[in-house]
Amino acid sequence: MFHYDAIDTAMVADRNAEFRDQVQRRLSGDLTEDQFKPLRLMNGLYLQLHSYMLRVAIPYGALTSAKMRALAHVARRWDKGYGHFTTRQNVQFHWIRLSDTPDVLDYLATAELHAIQTSGNCIRNTTSDPFAGAAAEEVDDPRVWSEVIRQWSTFHPEFTYLPRKFKIAVTASPQDRTAARAHDIGLVLRRNRDGRLGFEVIVGGGMGRTPYIGSTIREHLPAEHLLSYLTAILRVYNRFGRRDNLYKARIKILVASLGAAEFASQVDAEWDAMDRPRLDLPDIELARIRASFGLVPFRTMPPRSERFEAARSDPAFARFARNNVVPHKIPGYGIVQVSLKGIGEVPGDCSADQMEVLADLAERHGHGEIRVTHEQNLVLPHVPLDEVPALHAGLAAAGLATPNINLVSDMIACPGLDYCALANARAIPVAQAISRTFADPARAERIGELKIKISGCINACGHHHVGHIGILGVDKKGEEFYQLTLGGSGAEDAAIGHVLGPALGADKVADAIDKLVEAYLAIRQPDERFLDTYRRTGVGPFKAAVYPDAHQA
């Protein structure tokens, strides 16, 4: 696993000292809340409805057992005993006191964790593939490049006060588990015909009130020029992105207004004029970073595990094996996904006790590695198949063996009006109601892959635009209503969903989802996912199922 060297440690220590000073100035009244706000945001500290919330970065979603234990300690000592994993592979603590934050950050630094640039109009935590280093089909380890970007973007002097927040995703697999096309920049690693590593550079994707799927501005950027090219993109955006309107300030608006071709040519002009060798990472540093990720001591084992197969006689294990375990690049290993979407629970929430159980189990069965997914689940990326039954038993004992990955109850939901000052409507109770509607695991499996994503407001933190079924909370004269969209996807087949019809009352949503699912089951063809059926038939049968009267009229 990658570890800090003395320079990385000093960077975080210097930042924490700076923030301790800023908090002191705020508490003494030297800084007004207005002056303090952009400073605290760049250290992940939000003021929410009930208290401060601290968002801790999990760079490229990669945790170790030691880091997970540190998060458990923060949850227990400074919060109410739990944390919330987010769609950006971060973890949030919702009940932090301002005066405690410098101590929390110093403690996190001892475990190589921080809250740097987890908010504010700067370059945020880079999203990466939670299966990195384990997926059979990846062309390179995307964490290497994510770490390159982490360093380059940390305290970037020119790009700390951008028009708006900026999110980058890196994936190296054909199957996109990062929602790369919904990021400000999506980077897809590929080898060209000569075997050279390069990035497809996708710019201007995003959610919010004007969702866009990003445009490809370069098919194959030679990997060694990543940093100079990113600098060129960011410079064009920093200079010419809109700053007059918060809702038009993301890079997607600049790309859309210029057109992708013109934006690309401005970036190229900037890139051509740069002193690239000064900006690009030298091979020796890339090799250093690469070496630090490549040291998992895999064992040589037969591809088939008798113990794993025998355990399937337990129907609960068999279901877990079918839905939560996927093949690993090394024979005899599996990638085990841990759902944080227990039936009726809050998506993404994890108690301190559960974090510690996960840390122990990962150490015992999974080389001490844990990943966070953008779908608010966790992954133990390297588990010998022989040990999956024991791991499953350990997870089940902690309430962490819900066998629903990619199924209907594996929903994304933002914190919504229960926590968030921006929200118009609650998201969590809606998710809980849907989850209870589909509590029968056999039925959920029959339905197959179905991604429901719920946002409590138009800012779309719950990614509703790219849900197979998206749910958007809106406020109508003080009452919560929910608008459904169908046909979105955040994966390699990325698309923005279409509005199904008039918004529904809170008590009608779960029932409407049930009707959509029944409509799908009635008309699907073999091997069709919900999304595939929708794409084949269009909205007609689904609209008729939820709005029968409108259909007749």
Place this chain on the structure above:
Amino acid sequence: MLIRLENDHFHTVEDRFTAVDDDAALTGDGAVLLSLTRFEADGAALLAAGRDVGVRIGPADRIEALAPVLPSLALVALEFPKYRDGRAYSSAVLLRERYGFDGEVRAVGDVQIDQAWNMVRCGFDAFETTVGPNAWAAAARRYRHVYQASADNRAPAFVERARVVRDAVATVG
């Protein structure tokens, strides 16, 4: 107050430039600071008269427009209308790196201590601020290392690390 960064040292200086409004008369023979519009009208004459001239650039002004006259300018002042507005950082980097401007690059407007390191790294060497020079210097030097190349020519972490490796190899050799 005006803080200058000279030879790695932050200190307070008297501002020798007189800011001249667009509709004000030009008097005396000292250094003047003009808007881009005023400079386009009167700059050539002032330079011909041997006076030091500075130009004040707004965040939306394209720094490229100044390129042809940069060698004759003594000062470029870059405005921060709000400290959240980060466009002037890119302008400063371009002045130093692209155009090789070695005159004074001054931060004016909403200039706060928490931006000191950003400004210094992007090539500013003058700061119009209410902060004292010692506090400003401490904030500008807060970070012992930097991760990326910018206009201040500090060695990024990857250069420092390569140096350590090179030194180790040299010792073994």
